[in-house]
Amino acid sequence: MLIKQLQLEIVEEKGPLYGLLISDGRNQADLLFDIMTKELKILGDNALTRFLLANEFQLRKLLHNKCSDSFYIGFQLDFSVIDGKDIAAFNNRDNIVVKDHGSIAVIPNAEKRDLTEVYTDGSYDEKHQHSAYCILKKDLDGHYEAHEFTSGDKSSSLIELQAVIKALELYSGDLRIMTDSQYVRKGITEWILHWKLNDWCTANGTKAKNINQWLKLEQLCEGRRVEFGYVKAHNNHFENEYCNLMARKKCESMKSEI
The missing domain is CATH 3.30.420.10 (Ribonuclease H-like superfamily/Ribonuclease H)
Structure with missing residues (x-):
C-alpha cells in the first residue's frame, strides 16, 4: 500500500472559486475548486497530477469535508492519499x-x-x-x-x-x-x-x-x-x-x- 504525503496551500480566491497548490516535495499541481458547485479541476500533466487524477475521489472527499470558513488564502495542510484505494469496498457497509x-x-x-x-x-x-x-x-x-x-x-x-x-x-x-x-x-x-x-x-x-x-x-x-x-x-x-x-x-x- 503506497501512501503519498502531500502539502496543500490555498493561493488564490475569486468568489467561490479557489486556486490550490499541491506539492509532494518534487512536483507541484495546480487545482481549481468551486466551494459552491464542488467542481474540481486538476491542471497540467506531470507525475503528481496523474497521481491526483487516479485518486481523485480521496481528494474530493478532503475538499468536501472542509468547512467553508477554512477556505482562505494562505491556508496550509499536510495530508495523505492512499494510491489505488478501493473506495467502493470501504464504503460498502x-x-x-x-x-x-x-x-x-x-x-x-x-x-x-x-x-x-x-x-x-x-x-x-x-x-x-x-x-x-x-x-x-x-x-x-x-x-x-x-x-x-x-x-x-x-x-x-x-x-x-x-x-x-x-x-x-x-x-x-x-x-x-x-x-x-x-x-x-x-x-x-x-x-x-x-x-x-x-x-x-x-x-x-x-x-x-x-x-x-x-x-x-x-x-x-x-x-x-x-x-x-x-x-x-x-x-x-x-x-x-x-x-x-x-x-x-x-x-x-x-x-x-x-
Whole structure:
C-alpha cells in the first residue's frame, strides 16, 4: 500500500472559486475548486497530477469535508492519499473491514472467518446527562455474555468509541466487533492512518478529537486480527437492539443512585 504525503496551500480566491497548490516535495499541481458547485479541476500533466487524477475521489472527499470558513488564502495542510484505494469496498457497509496484525483489508461479509463476535452500543440521556454502554459477546457456540458500564462522557460518538475499547480490553484474541457507529468503524480502519501521518489534523486544519482514545484502541488491536462489521441501528437486529436496550436501562438506573 503506497501512501503519498502531500502539502496543500490555498493561493488564490475569486468568489467561490479557489486556486490550490499541491506539492509532494518534487512536483507541484495546480487545482481549481468551486466551494459552491464542488467542481474540481486538476491542471497540467506531470507525475503528481496523474497521481491526483487516479485518486481523485480521496481528494474530493478532503475538499468536501472542509468547512467553508477554512477556505482562505494562505491556508496550509499536510495530508495523505492512499494510491489505488478501493473506495467502493470501504464504503460498502455490508463488507467487513479487517485490522490484521497492522495490515488493513476489506472482505465481503460472505468471506468472514468464524470468530467470536462482540456487539456494542451506547446511550446518552441528555436530560439527566447520564451515559452508559453495553457489550454483548457471542461465542462460536452461540452463547451470550453481556456487560453494562456507566460512562462519564456526553458525546454519543465518544461513548461508542469507549464501548469498543472496553470490549477489546475484556476479550483477548481474534474478534469481530459489530457496531452501528460509522465513526468508530471508519476511524480505526481508515482515518487514523492519515491522522498519524498528518499530525492528527482534520481537513479544516484543526486537531482530531479523542486522540488518546484512538491511540488506545489502536494499541488494543495490535498483535491480533480484529474485524469491524456494521449493523444498522434500530433495525430489529437482536444483538444491536439488546445492547441499545441495556445501555438505556443502565442510564435509567443511574437516576435512582442520585
